[in-house]
Amino acid sequence: MSSATTPSSSHGHLWSVDEHLEDILSTVHPLDPIELxxxxxxxxxxxxxxxxxxxxPPFDNSSMDGYAVRVADVAGASEEFPAVLTVIGDVAAGQSEQPTVRPGQAARIMTGAPLPPGAEAVVPVEWTDGGLGAGPVSTMTAHSAAPEGASGEVRVHRAAQERAHVRARGSDxxxxxxxxxxxxxxxxxxxxxxxxxxxxxxxxxPRPRVVVVSTGSELVQPGEPLAQGQIYDSNSFALTAAARDAGAIAYRVGAVADDAETLRSTIEDQLIRADLVVTTGGVSVGAYDVVKEALSAIGDPDDEDGIGAGGGVEFRKLAMQPGKPQGFGSIGPDHTPLLALPGNPVSSYVSFELFVRPAIRSLMGLPAGQVHRPQVRAKLTADKALTSPAGRRQFLRGAHDPATGTVTPVGGAGSHLVAALAHADALIVVPEATTSVEPGTQVDVVLLS
Amino acid sequence: MSSATTPSSSHGHLWSVDEHLEDILSTVHPLDPIELxxxxxxxxxxxxxxxxxxxxPPFDNSSMDGYAVRVADVAGASEEFPAVLTVIGDVAAGQSEQPTVRPGQAARIMTGAPLPPGAEAVVPVEWTDGGLGAGPVSTMTAHSAAPEGASGEVRVHRAAQERAHVRARGSDxxxxxxxxxxxxxxxxxxxxxxxxxxxxxxxxxPRPRVVVVSTGSELVQPGEPLAQGQIYDSNSFALTAAARDAGAIAYRVGAVADDAETLRSTIEDQLIRADLVVTTGGVSVGAYDVVKEALSAIGDPDDEDGIGAGGGVEFRKLAMQPGKPQGFGSIGPDHTPLLALPGNPVSSYVSFELFVRPAIRSLMGLPAGQVHRPQVRAKLTADKALTSPAGRRQFLRGAHDPATGTVTPVGGAGSHLVAALAHADALIVVPEATTSVEPGTQVDVVLLS
CATH class of the missing domain: 3.90.105.10 (Molybdopterin biosynthesis moea protein, domain 2)
Known part of the structure; x- marks a missing residue:
């Protein structure tokens, strides 16, 4: 893993989306199997x-409710000239002992019950008088109401071929x-x-256990009043829901204030139930970027048991928009993988889709075709050309219409447009070298649902 | 509801798949909403x-880590001729008090922090000397390591337009x-x-709570030894998993022996946690069809509080294969809907897909387009023509290939081929009037995943 060799940060290099993803997928291995x-x-x-x-099935059994018979006994039978057989008992499903069917005899048999010894075929009850001595019946009488149905005589109105209405042992x-x-x-x-x-x-x-921690002193729990300068914590909710949707067991820890020591001890506490840790916020170039501050020192060889024992977390700049600042590495004695996403809600959500979801699905051991969201080509429908910064892979929120093979941008490029995200079902991908995409152009689209 | 007017059974009429489904969907209403x-x-x-x-956002805030400035103070600034401003403090996210930026001053500001009074734009830290007095920097120094960064002077190397790097209040x-x-x-x-x-x-x-009960004296819990004439209970597992997959909270009660009184009291006990009851087995024309026996008497006006208080359960024959015998109605004082499926594993699974899944999704209040599995047309790929009984809608297990738009049958038509079901991802629909389908024909396909 590259983060082991480059301890804390690499300011110079701009990582491509693919390089970052490859680093993650080459590091995150499927969880050890368990018996469940x-x-x-x-x-x-x-x-x-x-x-x-x-x-x-483990034994030859009847596929119908009817009578188990010997083929010779019902040869040539018709409603006018029925074969009259002596009913020697019932064969119900789950009954351990079966009567032997001898010449001139029939056993009343239920769907799924074993074909009794001597019987060669089953005649459905609808082809008999049901033992009532009148015309054809459509049903048996319930044993509890009329136990005499398991004895007496039955008139069979049709012949049966050998093995008729018998499901053979091992046929499934x-x-x-x-x-x-x-x-x-x-x-x-x-x-x-x-x-x-x-x-x-x-x-x-097993399903991976994913611990989600958002960071930011400005974050308030939804439902509580907002003071000046505060906003609601949405990332811990969104990413917990998204991790579950990806197949994980997700734990929402909630928002931690911008204090490195608190964050470090919070994450250390959570390691016991984490196969993967996801943080949001605090990864950029500010003076209070707490995730960077708390996790840059990971990989300390003297801290064998604590959070510091991991391979280290590297903070990077990616050639993408949104989602430029990202952190990835491993922490703690089990080298638990950690993805540090940017704090902006749309940036963190797009980063989740591109990096965390594949990591979760790799931990699950899913086949390659199910690790990533499906990607299709679609025709861009828009009023004007899309613009994108050179050298960045841009991911725009879009609405995809599979019927027409088109995709339409939803909202603008601003990375804070969480409202637009809630009405999108796809990401429109604008490659690094493209700075403008005309309406009508075929574009790559990541399908989100 | 038709079952209310036709108390227990209607032997004569053969119901179409659509009639049965319509009866279910016109009876099952969305659950009452709750605050979650x-x-x-x-x-x-x-x-x-x-x-x-x-x-x-609830307030104008910075989209970058940088310096909040007045536009006039940085007009014409360049690396050669920087604007030198006095740093009056930090504005971090979540900080309730902001300093006022007066002429000649700047506040160091973090992404997401409120634009302080007096400031008109944000200059990214990369366009400044970061207060260090040397060339351009790529990052701020952490406040915890270098608190002096919140004071002193900063050299700004570029001009800024009004509102540059400011996200406006209400822009999302x-x-x-x-x-x-x-x-x-x-x-x-x-x-x-x-x-x-x-x-x-x-x-x-809320998610509907679905109680799954399988019936049959022959059923043994997987993992236990099989005696003569016994098989493993698979339906209660399959349908519990399928109900969850449809969005329900599913409770697997397991297998109940073919005894009407036991079944009746088991279901009555479960009603407390059921928005929908699903049974398998015991719905056909045999002498031990316990579900039919136990539930045919439902709708008794004298049993106001017990299971007998419902609208009644009607047992029907459907013009379909597999899945001909079906029961539907409501039971208990709350008129809890109940679907009684046939006991054969493939019949019960196909019946679940066609009838129970739409019922669950109707209880959830999902939009019409999400109640049913998606259906597509595909070209039949097969060695020989498919045969199907006249007057029955047949559902065959198939493997669908969206890339080629083809579908291939998996296993045979036998309703006990649970192994084939495990390798299928679609149901091939053969209409009632069709008795043979040639390879190459376009057929309707229900997509199962």
Whole structure:
């Protein structure tokens, strides 16, 4: 990691967006796997190849409610000339003992129940008189109301081919088959399959725990009154929500005042529950940039157990707008990765999308195609040309219309336009070398939802 | 609601998929709104128009770390002939008192800090000597390390236009503006805006609480040994995960044996935490179809407080495959909606996607476009024609490739192929009137992820 070799800051070099991202992704590795209960593993990445231990279905069973019969006994049966069979009992799902069906006999059988010995096919109840001695029925009588349905005689109105309405053992999956491969993301259908083959727990990479700390003596908790010169803390809320949305378990620590010692001890306290720390604010060139001040000394070889034991945090200038000042490195005895984002709400949100979200999704071990937001090309719809500073990659808030393949800027380029962000669903990317983009031009668009 | 007028069952009529869905959606209404803490409202639908109480930013403030100056004092300044100004102090963000900048003076100012009285523009620190008396600097010295930076003299190397690097009060949103409209789904950027304008809580429709109960005496909890005739309960896991994925708070009750009294009392117990009850199994025409047996008597006017007080549950046959037998109605004193799905894992999962997911999303109050899974047209890629029974809408598991606009069937039509489901990401829809679909035909596809 470059930050280990360049202790605190590199004022000269302007990092490209790609260089900064590459540094992050080459440093942040997938979390160690743990065994989780099936429902706790939802959304997580499987780290084992799962083999089917027992074939599904585990036994031949009926796909209908009806009667289990021998084929010869119902050959040529019709409503006019029914086959009359003796009902020897019920075969319900979950019943451990089955009666043997001998010539001239039938067992009343329920969907999913094992095909009893001797039976070769199932005749649906709708093709019989249901044991009532009259015409065809549409349903069985409930056993609880009419237990006599499990005995007596049944008239079968149609013939049945061998194995008709029988689901064969192993017809879904066979013992020894690969059910799911390592790397699969566990959604509801995968959880369904794992449960069906009897897996109560599964080995996955856990969701990363992300601690979000905003900094700034001007920040007030929403809902409280604002004094002169104060603003509301929005970053800790926005980034906690965004971290959850990315798949993390997110902890909002809230706003810390611009005091290096307080910030340092706050972060040190939080390390116990952090796989990733995200801060906002205090990373620029001011005299009160507390994150920079508190974390520049990280990497102290004498501080083996505290926050200072990490690889160090490097503060950089990026060739991007918004989001020029950024910090990245690792802190504490476990070298917990830390991303220090700028404090402006739009800058921090765009930085989250570009850098923190991929870091979270890398910690989850997601496949490469799911680490980043999808990117598409779209035609710029705008009243006038977009302008962008030379040498900076600009990210403008936009509204993308997939139906027409167009994107329209929302709000201006100002990095404080949090209102515009709330009405955007995409970022329009203006490359470093481009200073003006005419309406009608094809542009790169990062889709945010 | 039709189930109120047709108490328990309607054997004759075959319901279309659309009729059943319409009956559900006309019955299930959005939950009553509640006031939630901002982060608890993530993913929820706003029910109020939110107005901006105070303009953002709430005061003119600096967009750079630099010096707040009077325009006339820096007119014509250059590196060779700098303007030399007396530094009267620091203006940091969150500081309540600001010094007044008089002619010949400058205040050192931090990003986000209020523009002090008298100042007309901000000069970035990079355009000054930072008070050090040498050439241009790239950063301020930290106040904690060098408090003298807040006094002394600064050399300014460039002129500044009025309001340069000043973000005007109200330039983001103005007091009285509409911030967000009722009906907005609250994602991270909307939470950011709400926090920024000081909203600590917000009025939204809560996430629905969904209770999932599977039924079947053959069902064993995954991880436990299987005896003869038993299978693992997968439905309660799959549907709990799917309900969460749809936006609900889902409670997995697990498997209940095929005993009507036990099932009835289990569901009655759960009503206290249910906005919607989903059962699987026991809805067909067998003699042990416990859900049907337990819930057919609902709607008893004498049972005012118990489960029997609801509008009634109707059991139907639907013109679809898989998923023919379905139950829908309401139970208990609050007329809690209940969907009774078939027990086969693929049938129950497809039924969930078609009926339960829209019900959950209707309870959330989501806009019409977000209630259903997206549906697209795609070209069928297959070795041979798909066959489908006449008069049934068939839903086949498929893999959709958006790049080529094609869809390929995964596994067969058998409703027990849970393994195929785990490798599908779409449902191929074969309409009622179609019995065969040739490869190359355009088909409707429901996208599952």
């Amino acid at each position: 209960q099936l429902l706790d593993a939802q959304g997580c990445v499987l780290v084992e190849d799962v083999t089917v231990p027992v074939s599904l 999956v066979k013992a020894g088959d690969r059910a799911l491969s390592a790397g699969t993301v566990l959604g509801p259908p995968q959880i369904s399959l794992l449960a069906a083959i009897g897996r109560g727990t599964v080995r996955v990479r | 803490q901002l982060l608890d409202a993530q993913g929820c639908v706003l029910v109020e128009d939110v107005t901006v109480p105070v303009s953002l 949103v103005k007091a009285g503006d509409r911030a967000l409209s009722a009906g907005t789904v609250l994602g991270p950027p909307q939470i950011s805006l709400l926090a920024a304008i000081g909203r600590g809580t917000v009025r939204v429709r």
